[in-house]
Amino acid sequence: xxxxxxxxGGLVQTGDSLRxxxxxxxxTFSNYxxxxxxxxxxxxxxFVAAISRSGGNTYYADSVKGRFTISRDNAKNTMYLQMNxxxxxxxxxxxxxxxxxxxxxxxxxxxxxxxxxxxxVTVSS
Numbered sequence: 001x002x003x004x005x006x007x008x009g010g011l012v013q014t015g016d017s018l019r020x021x022x023x024x025x026x027x028t029f030s031n032y033x034x035x036x037x038x039x040x041x042x043x044x045x046x047f048v049a050a051i052s053r054s055g056g057n058t059y060y061a062d063s064v065k066g067r068f069t070i071s072r073d074n075a076k077n078t079m080y081l082q083m084n085x086x087x088x089x090x091x092x093x094x095x096x097x098x099x100x101x102x103x104x105x106x107x108x109x110x111x112x113x114x115x116x117x118x119x120x121v122t123v124s125s
Contacts, residue, residue, distance in 0.1 A: 002027040002114050004096050009119030012086055016123070020081040022096030022116060029077040030054070033103045035112060036070060036081045038092035038121075045095070045109050049081060052103055059105055086123045093118040 008020040022034065035050035049070035050059040058070050069082040079096060097112035 004116035006116040006119040011122045022079040030074040032098040034079045040092040
């Protein structure tokens with residue numbers, strides 16, 4: 001199975017940017033479609049963005065389109081989430097996830113068997 005480790009979270013102010021990383025190990029990274037989800041306190045885990053094995057196809061939640069960008073570097077076994085113009089409502093634990101399946105919208109967390117431990121993103125007003 002694949003192991004996932006997120007990094008890059010932190011405390012930022014409204015309008016700042018952050019780039020999250022998800023480092024994969026254990027199996028061939030390019031065999032997995034990848035995604036980011038987030039979970040705010042007291043709320044369900046929600047889809048943020050996803051990317052196909054090659055990186056040729058990307059998918060976004062409507063709430064982050066134009067603000068967040070998902071990418072991957074298969075040579076480095078790493079996926080990224082560039083988050084710009086952050087707002088307090090973006091505060092959550094961000095998780096990366098992997099699946100050997102094919103991405104078909106709508107994308108939900110039940111499709112992903114492999115998860116990282118999460119990284120906290122806090123946006124202050």
